[in-house]
Amino acid sequence: MFVPDRQPKESARDFAFRTLKDNIVSLDLKPGTQISENEIAQVLGLSRTPVREAIIDLSKASIIETVPQKGSYVSLIDQKMVDEARFVRDVLDKAVIRLACRVADTESLDAMEENLHLQQFYLEKGDPKRLFTLDNEFHRLIYVAADKETTFEMRSSMLLHFDRVRRLSLSTVKDLKIVTDHQEMLSAIKSGDEEAAEALVDKHLKRYKLDEPWMREEHPEFFK
Amino acid sequence: MFVPDRQPKESARDFAFRTLKDNIVSLDLKPGTQISENEIAQVLGLSRTPVREAIIDLSKASIIETVPQKGSYVSLIDQKMVDEARFVRDVLDKAVIRLACRVADTESLDAMEENLHLQQFYLEKGDPKRLFTLDNEFHRLIYVAADKETTFEMRSSMLLHFDRVRRLSLSTVKDLKIVTDHQEMLSAIKSGDEEAAEALVDKHLKRYKLDEPWMREEHPEFFK
DNA sequence: TCTTGTCTACTTGTATACAAGTGTATCTGA
DNA sequence: TCAGATACACTTGTATACAAGTAGACAAGA
Numbered sequence: 001m002f003v004p005d006r007q008p009k010e011s012a013r014d015f016a017f018r019t020l021k022d023n024i025v026s027l028d029l030k031p032g033t034q035i036s037e038n039e040i041a042q043v044l045g046l047s048r049t050p051v052r053e054a055i056i057d058l059s060k061a062s063i064i065e066t067v068p069q070k071g072s073y074v075s076l077i078d079q080k081m082v083d084e085a086r087f088v089r090d091v092l093d094k095a096v097i098r099l100a101c102r103v104a105d106t107e108s109l110d111a112m113e114e115n116l117h118l119q120q121f122y123l124e125k126g127d128p129k130r131l132f133t134l135d136n137e138f139h140r141l142i143y144v145a146a147d148k149e150t151t152f153e154m155r156s157s158m159l160l161h162f163d164r165v166r167r168l169s170l171s172t173v174k175d176l177k178i179v180t181d182h183q184e185m186l187s188a189i190k191s192g193d194e195e196a197a198e199a200l201v202d203k204h205l206k207r208y209k210l211d212e213p214w215m216r217e218e219h220p221e222f223f224k
Numbered sequence: 225m226f227v228p229d230r231q232p233k234e235s236a237r238d239f240a241f242r243t244l245k246d247n248i249v250s251l252d253l254k255p256g257t258q259i260s261e262n263e264i265a266q267v268l269g270l271s272r273t274p275v276r277e278a279i280i281d282l283s284k285a286s287i288i289e290t291v292p293q294k295g296s297y298v299s300l301i302d303q304k305m306v307d308e309a310r311f312v313r314d315v316l317d318k319a320v321i322r323l324a325c326r327v328a329d330t331e332s333l334d335a336m337e338e339n340l341h342l343q344q345f346y347l348e349k350g351d352p353k354r355l356f357t358l359d360n361e362f363h364r365l366i367y368v369a370a371d372k373e374t375t376f377e378m379r380s381s382m383l384l385h386f387d388r389v390r391r392l393s394l395s396t397v398k399d400l401k402i403v404t405d406h407q408e409m410l411s412a413i414k415s416g417d418e419e420a421a422e423a424l425v426d427k428h429l430k431r432y433k434l435d436e437p438w439m440r441e442e443h444p445e446f447f448k
Numbered sequence: 449t450c451t452t453g454t455c456t457a458c459t460t461g462t463a464t465a466c467a468a469g470t471g472t473a474t475c476t477g478a
Numbered sequence: 479t480c481a482g483a484t485a486c487a488c489t490t491g492t493a494t495a496c497a498a499g500t501a502g503a504c505a506a507g508a
Contacts, residue, residue, distance in 0.1 A: 011292075012492065037460070047493040052460085056237075056277055060284065062374065068235075069460050069499040084374050088316075095315040150286065150308050150382070158378055236462065261490070271463040276490085293469040293490050 002028050003043060012050035017057055019044060024063055024074055025164050031222040035064065035072045061157040063164075076224040077165060079212060085162040086205070092155055093139070093201045097185065098194040099146035108145035112186050115141060119179045131175055138182050145189065166208060168215050168222070173207045181207075226252050227267060236274035241281055243268060248287055248298055249388050255446040259288065259296045285381040287388075300448040301389060303436060309386040310429070316379055317363070317425045321409065322418040323370035332369035336410050339365060343403045355399055362406050369413065390432060392439050392446070397431045405431075 001023050006015045020040070023029040041051045055072055058064040062081065066072040075081075100108075115138050122130045143152035181204045188197035216223055225247050230239045244264070247253040265275045279296055282288040286305065290296040299305075324332075339362050346354045367376035405428045412421035440447050 034459095036458085038458095041493095048460095049492055049494085053277065053280055057280070057284065060281065066460075067500090069458095070501085071459055080371070081374060084372055087319075087372065088375055088378070091315060091319040092312075095311075147304070148308055148311065150305060151312055154312070154378055154382055158374070258489095260488085262488090265463095272490095273462055273464090290490075291470095294471085295489055 001043060002026070012044075012046045013053045016040065016044055016046060016051045016054035020054055020058060021063075021160070024058070025160055025167065027164065027167050029074050031074050031076045031164075033074045035074060037072070061160055063160050077168075077215075077222050078161070078224045081161045082165050082210070085158045085160075086208075088155060088158050089162065090201075090205055092151060093142075093205070094198045096143055096146045096148055096151070097189065097197045097201055099148070100142050100189050101192045101194045101197050103147065104145035104189055108141065109186070109190060112138065112141045112145070112189075116179070116182055116186060119182060123175055123179050128175060131178075135178060135182075142185070142189070165210055165215070168219065169208070169210045177207060178204075225267060226250070236270045237277045240264065240268055240270060240275045240278035244278055244282060245287075245384070248282070249384055249391065251388065251391050253298050255298050255300045255388075257298045259298060261296070285384055287384050301392075301439075301446050302385070302448045305385045306389050306434070309382045309384075310432075312382050313379060313386065314425075314429055316375060317366075317429070318422045320367055320370045320372055320375070321413065321421045321425050323372070324366050324413050325416045325418045325421050327371065328369035328413055332365065333410070333414060336362065336365045336369070336413075340403070340406055340410060343406060347399055347403050352399060355402075359402060359406075366409070366413070389434055389439070392443065393432070393434045401431060402428075 001019075004019060004022070010018075020029070020035075029035070035055065037048045037052050037055065040055075041048045044051065055064055055066065059066055059072075063075055064072055065075050115134055119131060119134045119138070122134065140149075140152050143149055143155075181200060185197060185200050185204070188194075188200055225243075228243060228246070234242075244253070244259075253259070259279065261272045261276050261279065264279075265272045268275065279288055279290065283290055283296075287299050288296055289299050339358055343355060343358045343362070346358065364373075364376050367373055367379075405424060409421060409424050409428075412418075412424055
């Protein structure tokens with residue numbers, strides 16, 4: 001497990017939550033792995049209480065499963081859950097980008113523009129990790145532009161399942177294409193072209209063709 | 225605060241969670257009220273730990289807000305949050321009912337049919353509380369029919385904000401109309417008429433006209 | 449060999465003790 | 479009378495102790 005630095009003023013619980021979530025999504029903590037509250041507490045230099053609270057939080061998103069008096073486990077990859085996460089993303093993203101086309105103000109557009117410049121920068125520089133963060137942030141900015149930030153938070157918790165499988169998948173989407181998609185989205189929002197914007201979201205999401213049979217064959221122990 | 229009976233085998237945390245949630249949505253715990261972990265623990269006959277964990281869960285849905293070293297409070301009604309909950313319900317319900325039109329099997333349809341009979345029964349009997357439960361369950365069954373049950377859970381957590389304002393609103397939707405809406409929805413799903421089904425969801429949701437100015441005037445202390 | 453009971457080492461669930469910060473009431477001093 | 483210091487009662491955050499249940503190792507006995 002990878003243990004990041006604890007941010008100043010970050011509570012023990014938030015620190016434990018962040019660490020566990022990142023390790024699960026990055027597959028450093030593999031699906032099916034048993035998690036011991038005590039062990040995690042020791043590794044992170046905390047007591048059981050904040051670790052336990054973080055685990056409960058993650059259980060709510062079904063990314064950890066706890067069996068009383070037995071143990072907590074990183075959830076196996078559940079194809080149905082992955083599909084459902086993708087469905088939610090598809091439905092919400094489309095509705096929200098349409099809304100953004102109608103109500104986005106210049107401030108939001110500027111923020112997206114700035115983000116895109118950074119995407120371009122790190123694309124050329126070749127920093128996929130930083131690009132991943134900017135990608136996520138760009139989509140958040142669309143929600144912000146539509147004044148639906150809380151909805152984005154909800155979307156995020158469910159999307160953990162999807163993100164984790166993306167890591168596992170062979171098909172790496174070319175970063176170049178992603179950035180181009182984003183640029184086109186911003187153009188559509190600027191011109192208020194809802195139809196185009198929705199179509200772009202559709203195209204964007206379809207780039208992630210998750211080759212389930214291959215993944216199942218490669219890592220059968222990860223699947224439910 | 226109303227304290228229900230603890231179900232057999234219900235964990236202390238689940239019991240605390242259920243009790244707090246119901247009291248908040250029913251407005252027995254009024255918006256802005258300070259909640260003391262110790263006090264709740266005493267009232268429920270539990271220790272602080274499970275109560276605290278329940279409060280953390282509810283904080284995740286932004287229905288409780290905690291200020292470190294100061295206190296936890298039932299969130300004030302935030303119009304933006306209510307609108308957003310309504311938005312999510314609108315978008316997801318429409319997408320899901322369209323899906324249900326395509327994929328619902330007879331088992332799901334039967335379950336909905338049975339539910340509707342009960343709705344009819346309690347409508348004639350005049351039991352609005354039971355009817356409320358059946359209403360919620362009916363909408364869950366639509367999600368089940370579309371094989372999107374996890375999405376429903378997510379929707380529920382956000383809908384707390386909406387439900388709580390519904391309680392406060394003057395405009396009581398006639399139960400008769402609700403049941404009729406449901407019957408029409410089931411018909412549309414059975415015949416696979418996506419357009420009609422979506423239109424019904426729209427009509428259904430529009431029945432809840434929440435008179436915000438009136439509520440604000442009547443209970444200014446409840447609002448943000 | 450197989451069954452069965454027991455012991456042990458683990459797990460999570462809950463209760464309690466302590467740490468640290470906030471706000472208020474009160475007392476002190478001018 | 480008023481300003482400011484201070485003690486106190488409260489809060490949540492974290493650590494620790496104990497309760498209760500699970501599973502596996504292992505030995506005793508048929």
